[in-house]
Amino acid sequence: EDEAFLAAFQARIDAEEKIEPNDPMPEGYRKTLVRQIGQHAHSEIVGMLPEGNWITRAPSLRRKAALLAKVQDEGGHGLYLYSAAETLGVSREQMTEELLSGKAKYSSIFNYPTLTWADIGAIGWLVDGAAIMNQIPLCRCSYGPYARAMIRVCKEESFHQRQGYEIMMTLARGTPEQKEMAQDALNRWWWPSLMMFGPHDSDSQHGDQSMKWKIKRFTNDELRQKFVDATVPQGEYLGLSFPDPDLRWNEERGSYDFGEIDWDEFWRVVKGGGPMNRERIVARRKAWEDGQWVREAALAHAEKRRARREA
Numbered sequence: 572e573d574e575a576f577l578a579a580f581q582a583r584i585d586a587e588e589k590i591e592p593n594d595p596m597p598e599g600y601r602k603t604l605v606r607q608i609g610q611h612a613h614s615e616i617v618g619m620l621p622e623g624n625w626i627t628r629a630p631s632l633r634r635k636a637a638l639l640a641k642v643q644d645e646g647g648h649g650l651y652l653y654s655a656a657e658t659l660g661v662s663r664e665q666m667t668e669e670l671l672s673g674k675a676k677y678s679s680i681f682n683y684p685t686l687t688w689a690d691i692g693a694i695g696w697l698v699d700g701a702a703i704m705n706q707i708p709l710c711r712c713s714y715g716p717y718a719r720a721m722i723r724v725c726k727e728e729s730f731h732q733r734q735g736y737e738i739m740m741t742l743a744r745g746t747p748e749q750k751e752m753a754q755d756a757l758n759r760w761w762w763p764s765l766m767m768f769g770p771h772d773s774d775s776q777h778g779d780q781s782m783k784w785k786i787k788r789f790t791n792d793e794l795r796q797k798f799v800d801a802t803v804p805q806g807e808y809l810g811l812s813f814p815d816p817d818l819r820w821n822e823e824r825g826s827y828d829f830g831e832i833d834w835d836e837f838w839r840v841v842k843g844g845g846p847m848n849r850e851r852i853v854a855r856r857k858a859w860e861d862g863q864w865v866r867e868a869a870l871a872h873a874e875k876r877r878a879r880r881e882a
């Protein structure tokens with residue numbers, strides 16, 4: 572890749588042109604997108620598991636219908652994202668193999684267990700809230716197929732966030748036991764939600780280059796701060812407290828100061844040592860193996876139709 576090519580590509584990015592699948596692009600740009608979109612797709616699919624755990628135990632028919640729809644949306648998001656990654660020349664099989672072998676990552680957040688119904692509220696409020704904060708700017712990502720997929724995904728995520736916040740509101744205004752459940756869920760999901768935004772900018776391996784290529788529009792720390800600023804007043808409205816003694820409004824910055832994330836825990840979970848990492852991969856491997864006959868049957872059917880057409 573010569574310098575003239577890289578400069579011409581950067582000029583397109585700087586002019587806010589969308590890069591499309593058949594356009595020439597630097598190998599590093601393609602690789603970064605395959606990595607990020609693939610991991611994003613895996614996160615959606617693995618992210619169905621913690622909530623799927625509560626579908627049969629939802630407290631009412633109305634709650635069950637909403638949760639079922641949310642988890643189905645996540646499956647849909649995973650499929651859009653795998654398709655967006657496939658436009659870059661990688662196959663779904665390849666991506667799945669990388670997930671199952673542990674080579675490809677997925678969001679650390681989905682390696683925590685969902686212990687009570689309040690966790691479903693906390694996930695919608697905090698995890699989908701964090702996902703929206705991160706994904707709204709991705710609607711302006713320089714890569715066209717990813718940016719376009721994000722528009723619909725964000726619309727659905729905002730319904731998911733409302734769904735979660737409404738569960739939290741119901742619990743927070745309920746019996747003392749229900750309020751305690753909501754508080755316990757906030758205590759357990761707060762720090763892992765802040766970890767979703769990734770390492771500090773100073774430790775973000777890909778951050779600078781992805782900003783330059785306009786794959787990312789804000790840095791990890793910028794998005795994390797925006798999330799804290801948007802979410803703390805929502806928690807206060809619920810009458811709940813955050814598990815961070817250093818959390819306070821900073822008048823000068825016009826933002827909340829907050830305590831230090833436990834980065835040892837973050838890296839442990841990212842590297843496979845979280846409370847649910849093993850179970851998540853076992854579940855995905857079983858789903859892939861159980862689906863083998865369906866993939867084979869679909870291929871055989873397509874082959875038969877092709878042969879019939881040609882006969």
Ligand code: FAQ
Nearest residue numbers: 611614615618676677678679702766767769775776777778
């Ligand atoms: N977990 O250099 P950076 C959802 C890795 S939302 C695990 O800063 P980058 C919706 C990172 O991959 C969740 N790994 O990386 C939903 C890299 O490792 P690598 C998914 C993490 O890419 C809600 C290394 O650390 N959303 O699913 C994490 O510039 C409810 C160094 O990091 C997305 O994927 C982490 N938290 O920035 C579904 C959004 N953070 O690849 C169900 C798109 C970092 O070199 C229920 N992705 N790492 O091996 C992004 O915006 C970016 O990829 C970041 C990381 C911001 C996640």
